[in-house]
Amino acid sequence: MSASELLNENIKVLLSEIHQPYKISVDSPVDLFVDEKLAAHIKSGNQLNFIMTDNDFYLSVKGVEFNGEYFELRPAQDLSTIKINGGEYRGSLIILYEKNSLKIINRLSLQDYIKGVMTKEMPVGNGKDTYEALKAFSVCVRTYALMKMREQKDYFDVFIDVRDQVYGGVKAESKITNKIVDETENEIITFNGLPAIVFYHSTCGGRTENSINVFNTQNDLDYLSGIEDGNPPNCRISPRYQWSEVIPEKEFLRRLVKNNLIADTNYSIVEFRISERFQSGRIKNLLVILSDNSSNNIEIVIPGKSLRSVIRKADNSGILFSNNFEIKIDESRNVLLNGKGAGHGVGLCQWGSIALSKGGLKYDDILKHYFPGTEVIKFE
Template identity: 50%
Template sequence: MNLHIFLHSHHKIHLLKILLSFVLIFIYSSCAPSKRFTEYKESLIKDYKNEVRVLIGNSSRELQIESDAYIISENEKLALVKAGNKIIVEPIYEELLIQLGTKNFNGKEFYLESVNDSLIEINNKKYRGRIKLINVDGDVKTINQLSLEDYIKGVMTKEMPVGKGTENYEALKAFAIAARTYALNKIFNSRTYYDLLPDVSDQVYGGADSEHPLSNSAVDETRGLILTFENKPAIIFYHSTCAGYTESSANVFTKEEIEYLKSIKDGDTPYCSISPNFNWKEVIPEKTFIKRLFDAKLLKSENYSIEKFNIQSRFPSGRINELEILLKNDDGISSISIFGNQIRSIIKNQTGSGILKSNNFIIQINSERNIEIIGKGYGHGVGLCQWGAIAQSRLGKSYQEILSHYFPGTEIKRLND
């Protein structure tokens, strides 16, 4: 399946340049101009078949099959698994042993494919495409292989609220384009056995169970559309709530500024002010707070008390760049500093079950020796603000306007799949 971009220009030379530049491999740690990786581009274009590989199981040994499916190896149908049965998968050296009742099958890799091209259901979850089973260093990897468009459908509602009626529809279309662009970059920089993880490490993926007719329609209406900058797939980040200003990628993910990922004002009245996380508060007991600093290896022991917090600097967006914490123990007063987005993972939320919602806050210790954190926004702040996009959709803005707002200077192009 060849990869093309349809442009308004019909100049062959211009089209060829765009086609070849489309195979960039994106590295998050740098935003230097993308290399073209000449030695890879032809094979990437040739091998790209509109397929995504999502790791859905990291050590699966028992699979409950809830829909009729074939076990396939080397393009041969080995057995039919009837709905309600289970298979046992065991790693044996570099191969797999699959047990179905009294039948055993050995091989390097196996596929589970639905009968009649319907959804395949395993372990009470439905998936489009097929399921691949392989042995990687003694672990059974379960991988969902499916089309790019079907993958995006399985991401949509896990990352964006559908809303009432069509109020969020333009935001859903904008997000579909962003998510598709993100996935495409990951495909061209794929891991050995899979392209994407199904959680917040990449994009949250729920398979066919998470699909909704409206979000599916948003994917279908934007089929093949991606966001580009200088005729290359754009680097995509998104977050829940920017609280008035998005953040520059250089302050969170990249070493240098990216032209279309600089901090922007999100409307005179912030679009995302409708978010339930526009304002928030966390209260953390002092001992719990100290333990988190100790767990982060910032303190040698937990025998400290908090004296004072000093916000030494903020980014122009209002998010904290450096937070200094003055502490006291038997040896006297000492200080530590934590920086940028790492503040969120070190301090954590009130229960400790997740990271702090953002690093845009004020902080103090009260008379009851609790740490009070009063903050704004949710997420790292870079790129598309999801609640801001939703607000713009409700104000009648188009998906093109939404994407142009959060990724200024980018263009929407179409893939020919």
């Protein structure tokens, strides 16, 4: 399917994947369709009970059962949104049972999807001096979504969270970002006339990263190679341009155990060595030298691609904002981290684009800065 055709297709967002019976509270009138056929008009305040057994999948509403391959909730006549379980969504909701899980999917226009992503993924600010950055970002979001739609997954195109782009439905929309999305309708980033592969992140820390160092891209795309983001760096206005964190030694050792790098925590950290960095400053390999308290040292190598999954807090939440950091053990047996930037560093730097927008650069030039050799094209 061509880019122009895909831009007019609906996108499917996986909202939830559930492995047990599930209840949906309907907070607005909806029409229930079973296998594409209108089955019932459901009033606001009703509860939908989805039941899965070894041999059956059905919906129960006030004692009435509906059977089918899949169910779809559409806004009742004269309404444009669906309100369920405290959320509000445009388009329709598809509920199906496949591969031992209940899948709830929001099917909606690409434009409406982008409107639900903008404020969840990008600092909006006052909307004036960030205007061109927001326009650039809207084109980036659309291009990314198009890239995922072209993959043609079985049931959905994108996840609702950071596995793709964070999507918040109608409640995430704002007047200014909706206006911007409408202004850039059908505009995408292209390379040699074809939709580009794009990524974005919060703060590059001074230089963006080559995609091949982070993602399993088939080859090193020129427009996804690292670039210097200004001198001094544009993204120095970011609250994550520089950061520091502390991890107790024992907690760091527990993380190594959890990731099967050592058998137990009966070690002490001797030192850290960064054997190699990429040009951006991000760590390629981190060497951890441990002592078992009997004069025997062992060396653990943590690849850069694994750092953010290995080095985490006790509650398993993230602690590394980026892989560009210095690390050492102090006399109090704490691991000290001092870093720059936030995110994987590939593609568009959001805080850098905000600085460029404040400096008067137009959105298409911002995109050309972060994706050299590309062009923004509007498909009719």
